[in-house]
Amino acid sequence: MRKSTIWLLAVVMAFAFAGLLYLQVNYVSIILKTRSEQFNETVKRSLRQVSKNLELDETRKYLEDDINRDETNFMYQNAPDAQSLGQVINHEKYQLQIKDSNGTVQQIEMQSFSAHKFEPLSSLSKRQSANSIVNTSKDLQKTLKRRYQYQGGLIEEVIYNILYTANLKPIEERIDFKKLNNYLKTEFINNGLNLPFVFSVINKDGNVVYQSGEFQKQPIASDVITQVLFPNDPPSKLNYLRVYFPTKGDYISSSITFIVPSVIFSLILLITFVFTIYIVFRQKKLSEMKNDFINNMTHELKTPVSTISLAAQMLKDSDITKSPDVFKHISGVINDETKRLSFLVEKVLQMSLFERQKAALKLKEIDANDLVANVANTFVLKVEKYGGTMDIDLQATESDIYVDEMHITNVLFNLMDNAVKYRRPEVPLTLMARTWNENGKLLISVEDNGIGIKKEYLKKVFDRFFRVPTGNVHDVKGFGLGLAYVRKIIEDHKGTIRAESGTGNIGTKFIITLPLIKS
Known part of the structure; x- marks a missing residue:
């Protein structure tokens, strides 16, 4: 397959995936936005109902107070003379029902007081006449007329108190905050929002007069929903209710x-x-x-x-x-x-x-110091041929390993042969083979002062067919298999190998780590 075809396939697949990702992100964004708008609208609807409930409470309170007070005054102002006659005071209770536009029924308890005089039976019998029934009927008509006039004046007085007197009171005297909290809970639950919330009441001066709890963090302005309390108050004396839902984000996210x-x-x-x-x-x-x-x-x-x-x-x-x-x-x-x-x-x-997953190894116990010394001695003549020196430093006190002798020997031959092959012609070759123990393992290093390896190639040198530099250049020595073979054999022996290059890319050091027999 041509490289251009591969790139074309990659671009098409990338474009298709990008389109799919865009559609998903856009779909999620629309859902979140819609859910947020629905949430805010539900909260606003609940707050409007709470505000209306508070207005009804205030209206009911004024009606009860005014009716009870005026009924009592009316009774005493129209009572008969108690010096000459006895008195009878009738006290009646009845319910006044008010239905708003939403169909909500509010009940107001009313009390009615009436008084009339009575005379002893003996006095009554003396004064009875044919005109007594007619006089009584006229008095009753006058009484009913006065009552209708009184009730009309009472309604006007209540409206006046609500419009012109109630807003003069501080908001904390007009609202029972405990009842407000219950109203909010009830309305939110009725609208399907059974979530924790925090609310605060702001007076006409912009000061917080009540807050149900502390905000865990500074909320975003768009997350705080505000509702006017008693919207019929004058604009300059409006009070506000603010509500914040700390778990709003989780609630909206749960929908996706x-x-x-x-x-x-x-x-x-x-x-x-x-x-x-x-x-x-x-x-x-x-x-x-x-x-x-x-x-x-x-x-x-x-x-x-x-x-x-x-x-x-x-x-x-x-x-x-x-x-x-x-x-x-x-x-x-x-x-x-x-x-x-x-x-x-x-x-x-x-x-x-390399086509096989694991090489067929013939493992046996070997002294690594002896193996390294034998391979190094074999290379002494070859190194000296180029005017170089071969050093051997066997520091490992524990050197018994369980390996395939032929393959490990080939590994060391490959590393030392590379040192000779990639030497610097103008500098005498220095080659060192060393063993030592570290962290309960055996380490073998082969180090030279050759041309070195650039940092970006240190990990690639163990790849199959990789050569430094790469490309179809015939003057590059080797076939890119030697170090790949080395790594495979070491890994098959449950060991590791890494390459290091000196300062200025001068010299290369290969470090092999192998487990000891006791490990």
């Missing part, structure tokens, strides 16, 4: 819990998408590296094969066989090229090793 599974699946889709694109690009890069490896390997194989073929043809010449020196030289060339060819075949076999 149904979208949580959708968000989870979207995240899974995003992770899958990113991982898929990563795998595709990684496989693409791996494919390019493998092609690079094949190209380089083909080039490397041609040389020894051509050399051996040419040497074989020369050996067919009878003149060559007659000259021992020439024959010996040609045999040596064939031997060297055969070893080189064997080395290349070994690299191909190493490549096939």
